[in-house]
Amino acid sequence: MSDINIQPEDQAVFDRLKSDGRITHRLRRMMTQQWNTCVSCGRNTPQGRPVFAGYDENKKELLVGACCSDRLAHLATPVYWTGTLNLSAPDSSKVWRYMDFTKFVAMLMQQGLYFTTAENFSDPFEGAIGLADRETIWDNYYLDFFRQAVTTAPPGYTPPKLSDQEVEAEAHRLLKSIKATSTHVRKSLVNCWHENDDESEVLWQLYSPPSETGLAIQSTVGNLWEAASNSDQAIVGRVHYLDFRKRYASIQSERIFCKRQSLSHEREIRIVLQNDRNEPSNGQVLKCELRNLIDGIVISPFAPSWFVDVLNSTIAKFGFEFDIRPSSINDEPFF
Ligand SMILES: [Zn+2]
Incomplete structure (x- = not known):
């Protein structure tokens, strides 16, 4: 957590506009995909400074730095670049979802994507x-941070007079409250994809080993964003693989996009939905237009030969038509 660094030109935006927290799917997509880049002039916002997410006078989504804030008519939320992860992946990036046949049939029946709680x-x-x-080191770091936070005030404000005991109690309360958010992060609803220009033999082995009737759906990051447009809070993002022996995941809920280095072969892109805090569920279907989501289907190189007909007739029964092709893993070599 590095410091927030508000400059006079940022303050001028806050003086002019009050944030209303209204974030549409399109704005969230822009906030994720542009990360800290002003969409108007392409400038990157430095650490600690805010970028402003909102709408122009024609209600079009906008993410701008103070540099181009005159275009902004409504402010949804400021976003501070204090160590946030860059989750963006190009819209054109190819993604794959390897699955067995029953999961595919379920997908056709449900006409949507199934999300599992993390x-x-x-x-x-x-x-x-x-x-x-390494928990104690982390705790001590944030206790120090909170001790400072509760005894300092922004310019123009007098810091509250607290006894040492009160400072300690408040710092521990804050630490407890940020750690409590972990329960909610682990309830996030997640749908996983593998980012790759081509097929992966390793993933075939993992997700549909020999003699199983498996397949891989091919799509793009842009399609995933479209598929998730029925949810205002969906985020499509690239997973970061971390060496936890050397560092920690993000303190914010975006750490649902952090995994261990040992899983980096997954090259995961995930769609994440928040779970209802009051009535969390174990899984959820997000309806989407499968015709637009699926660019093609590749049949597992290990599937038996009769599987092609079964797959074709099942897809036809549900009224779909997809481009189906055999796996290139089965291509013949010459010597
Ligand atoms: Zn700008």
Whole structure:
């Protein structure tokens, strides 16, 4: 957590506009894909400074720095670049979802994507901040940070007079409250994809090993954003693989996009939805137009030969038509 560094030109935006927190799907997409770049002039916002997410006078989404803030008519939210992760992946980037036949049939039936709560995945590090034996170092860092935060005030304000005991109590309360958000992060609803220009033999082995009737759906990051447009809070983002022996995941809820280095072969792009805080569910279908989502289907190189007909007739029964092709893993060599 580095310091927020508001300059007079940023303050002028806050004086002119009050943020209303209204973030449409298109604005969230822009906030993720542009990260810290002003869409108007292409300038990158320095650490600690805000970029402003909102709408122009024609209600068109806008993400601008103070540099181009005159275009902004409504402010949805400021975003501060204090160590946030860059989750963006190009819209044109190819993504794959390897699955067995039953999951594919379920997808056709449900006409949408199935999201699983992160805590139900086999990786115990989903939503984790770091390694257990490095927890004390992390705690102490944030306790120090909070001690400072509760005893300093922004310019123009008098810092509150607190006894040492009160400072300690408040710092510990704040630490507890940020750690409590982990429960919610682990309830996030997640749908996973693999980013790759081509097929991956390793993933075939993992997700549809020999003799299983598996397939891979091919799509793009842009399609995933479109598929998630039924949800205002969906984020499509590239997973960051971290060496937890050396660092911690993000303190913010975006750490749902952080995984262990040992899983980096997954090259994951995930769609994340927030789970209802009051009635969290274990899974959820997000309806989408499968025709637009699926660019093609590749049949597992290990599937038996009769599978092609079954797949074709199943797709036809549900009224779809997809471009189906065999896996290139089965291409013949010459010597
Ligand atoms: Zn600008």
